Amino acid sequence: MRADARKNRDHLLAVAGTALTEQGIDVSMRDIARRADVGLATLLRHFPTREALLEALLRTNFDELTARAGELAETSSPPEDALVSWVRDCVAWTTEYRGVTVLMAAAIADIDSALHASCVTLRAAGARLLTRAQAAGTARSDLDGDDLFALVAMLAWLGDQPALAPRADHLFDVIANAILTGTGSADTETR
Amino acid sequence: MRADARKNRDHLLAVAGTALTEQGIDVSMRDIARRADVGLATLLRHFPTREALLEALLRTNFDELTARAGELAETSSPPEDALVSWVRDCVAWTTEYRGVTVLMAAAIADIDSALHASCVTLRAAGARLLTRAQAAGTARSDLDGDDLFALVAMLAWLGDQPALAPRADHLFDVIANAILTGTGSADTETR
């Protein structure tokens, strides 16, 4: 990449970051280009879709969350605490980018989305923590990585809705509790 | 209202109904007008916003759900069964109108939304069933009408996301179970 292009790209990412956190995930691409004093077509040449822009912007966050899952899996703390703590981190992170949850929910099933790989990695990281807690007998045995991803998405979505957000913390506890309720009540309920 | 206007209105509602179920809640108002062979401005004069159109269209559904809550509160079936059954009905209904959940979540806090009153009524209906189950000691005591509304919204939203929908039924059971887990585990968890 040419030096001027690289500089342009970095500048676009910086501007996009503030625009997205301020206005939410739905800011118009035109707006971002305007803020960066750049033609719309230039922005789109660097990042052909909103997903591509987000992928570049959120890569760090995704990597951090994945790394954190790895650390938590190594520690000696109880597996169920590690799991809940990680889920909490995931949900908390999304509040920074209002509306990102819907894009992630779409990306996990869309091979062509620029966010697809990151979402799949995230799901796998969660699945490992979940399996570990299940092996210890402290998480419901009838959940898998897809379920956990969906539960995280639901909680993140909740925080995105201004009218429902006040209940987000409380319902986080309720659902975390449900995940950890153990296999006993799960068995009686699924059959 | 003049007879021709009434006829126009009914026709618009019929067309909008099929358009919304087919394409989801985000169909363009222009599209609906086109389908109805009517100017866009005419559609907007009858229904100035998307919410207004939905309010007219979904009034019947809202009324049915509210009425059903009333019936369930009267029956001799266990209060917890009534509650879960009603929540299931609510969630199932929203699958017919893809995307309606986000609008409802916004409307419950927006006095000016045409959907506000219907959402408030729905929340109250759910709260009554919840209170009844709590009085019987079969639902978590630390939930209120807002929590229940949010939980229903989360489950409805889940069904709206194609990638997550396959888990919707299973997670419905998980969350229904969490609502009914009783006050015991709730107490240990909230303090």
Added chain:
DNA sequence: ACCTGAACACCGTTCAAGT
């Protein structure tokens, strides 16, 4: 190589002009 203005097909809002 990289950038950009402009044309395009869309959207919802608004209103003056028609019947």
Added chain:
DNA sequence: ACCTGAACACCGTTCAAGT
């Protein structure tokens, strides 16, 4: 009273033309 075309300010996509 009720309807409507048209102008408006937006959006993301696409591409020929510039440096």
